[in-house]
Amino acid sequence: MPVSRVIATPTWLLGRANARAQLLLARAFSEFGLRPVHYRTLAALEEHGELSQVELGRHLALDRKDVALTVDFLADRSLVDRRPDPSDRRRNIVALSDPGRDLLPRLHLTLDAVQHEVLAPLTDREAARLMTILPKLAPTNTGRDESDGEHMQPHRKSARKGPVR
Template identity: 35%
Template sequence: MTTTSPRLRALPSRLLSQAATHSDRLVSDGLAQIGARKWHYAVLATLADTGPASQAEMSRRTGIYRSDMVAVLNELERDGYAQRVPDPDDQRRNVITLTKAGTKRLHELDAVLADLQQELLTPLTATQREQLAALLTQLVDHHDGRHDRDPSSA
């Protein structure tokens, strides 16, 4: 059995990286079992939460590169979860909307992700989970350039 150096175990950046790798694998594998990907969830949840948007706006809202967004939307549209319709204000661009089937799929994905979150965070209490989410939100917001935000609102 290999023992990790105490110096390595004390590095938050290393621990975050290891936790992120485990989390990414767990979520990716869990979603793959039902024919979904993380980006599917990101698009469906964003459409449900913020409403229809152009492809470029969806890319900004989700952080998915524009070139990758096209492939994700092709998959979601193929499966009937989202649709692209010409923007009535600008026929050169499309507006992405969530379909009824997409709403149903989002609820399925929410349930799967809730189970995966439970599995990932099993060793933590409910209070620790809330603290972890708040601290990670604070870190992400800071490094995304939103550090001027009130930390108590995270």
């Protein structure tokens, strides 16, 4: 397939836009010695309160191993506290620590600045329009309970002519 055919497809363009956005996000959080998944973890704990590692994984759509590695990383930096669940010693409960809670406002500002940078090439009107369209293309449930992939099936309007690329 010629490159000129590929670079005009939604899959290619969305992938390139995502790569740029993720790079900007990773660079911004690296200033704090963190990755985006670390921010998402801290933000989930701020929003939902203390959680078991299993519950945290569900909120973040991460498997157990990735949750454990993320929590280990954050606990080593004293950004979260982890303790055994008193009702089931096999489970761990994770909560924001005071240093983690203190860092979050700066991380929120960093996230906001990245959003502005991602949308900077667009006019305000284009950015607003994009933000109304993107949710239609992205699954909204981050849980693992939709593992059959049905929520990711392509949607085709009956009026559309020709193949969807």
